[in-house]
Amino acid sequence: MDKRKKGSNSTQKAKKSKVTEESSFDAQFAYLKDDVDPAPEVYTKKPVQPTEVKPGQLTPKQVDEYFDKGFLLVKDFFKPERLNKVRKAVDQLVDELVNKLYDAGKIKDKHADKDFFTRLSYIEKQFKGTSVILHKRGVLHDEFKALWSDDKLLNVVEQLIGPDIAGHPVWNLRTKTPHNEQATVPWHQDNAYLEPRSLEVHQLTAWIPLVDANMVNGCMQLATGGHRAGKTLKHTCCAGGTWYVEMQEKDLDQLGVDASKDIVTCEVPYGGVLFLNNAIPHQSLENLSDIIRWSLDLRWQRPDKPNGFYGIKDCVVMRKKDDPKYVIDWSELSGCCRSQLQMKKVDEDDTDLHPEIAGPWMKRWDIVHHNRHTELLNHHKDTYTSWHKA
Ligand SMILES: O=C(O)CCC(=O)C(=O)O
Ligand SMILES: [Fe+2]
Secondary structure (H helix, E strand, C coil), X not given: CXXXXXXXXXXXXXXHHHHHHHHHHHHHCHHHHCCCCCCHHHHHCCCCCCCXXXXXXXXXXXXHHHHHXXXXXXXXXXXXXXXXXXXXXXXXXXXXXXXXXXXXXXCCCCCCXXXXXCHHHHHHHHCCCHHHHHHHHCCCCHHHHHHHCCHHHHHHHHHHHCCCEEECCCXXXXXXXXXXXXXXXXXXXXXXXXXXXXXXXXXXXXXXXXXXXXXXXXXEEEECCCCCCCCCCCCEECCCCCCCEECCHHHHHHHCCCHHHHEEEECECCCCEEEEECCCCEEECCCCCCCCEEEEEEEEXXXXXXXXXXXXXXXXXXXXXXXXXXXXXXXXXXXXCCHHHCCCCCCHHHHHCCCCCECCHHHHCEECCCCHHHHHHHHCCCCCXXXXXX
């Protein structure tokens, strides 16, 4: 065998193994293209209501409204002092990241004199993508844990999903700096970020702004009643220069929604909570103000159903009907990036300061538009992928 032939043989082999790797990578996600049957009752049937009266509980009318519309706004749920602690935690996380960027030589000015409402924007101006990095880091501060498992909040969760409660691993600190495409989330159903079978379990989100969220700084819009069909519409990937999947507003009629009258713009004052389910279409508006529209989205579901998060992370049990003294074991959440996806994670620091996000939801839908986030999915599939939550 002459050298050239040998060379071409090994090139062929390399090509073949590349093809095999690619098809096995794709094969892992083939199941994401499967349809599941509509599950309207998951979203419209309220659980047996608790008999005990507890702080924070919704009125029966509010519970009915949630199941009828697919969302519910409760103003003045938290006292400002309660959320001020969460703001402080955010300040700490910003400070940590600023120091990291400074030490890495990415920024020259730490803007330590700026406040909760503006500091991240100043940093973003020096190092584009800082707000995405903060979102992506997903540091679960103790104050976030305390809010997520807040008794008053869980008393509402109990009314909406039942007495056995688990925190869903997809939670987010939204770092919505002004005029930032990366934080403007287009129309979607949360189910679209998960495995198709997530349609079969009611996942409840509490969307908690850390400022007065309004039309100017980018509050949410929701399509009233869009959950009643119990379907996840076709989404595409990815919107503009972001990692978000999107559905078309014009397709809302497939869910029985009349876009001309059923879309609600939901301003939420500081202290308020917007509850929504995982089948309700929603989007967030652009932030046209000069402050950061901070918010947290926290989720729960019943623990005995799969969470639809690709085997990446489990839920964290927060309440057990039969064990009123149950204490949360937060280490349940730390099991990250498990074998199913055969991920090899590289040195944290290497990817930590990169403002790109990729995740398995990109494999669920047709990628009709490529950008630096979808590139991450393709380039690193045989080394690592910085899988992330939506
Ligand atoms: O906060 C936002 O801008 C979007 C939030 C969202 O889509 C969610 O909480 O599910
Ligand atoms: Fe969402």
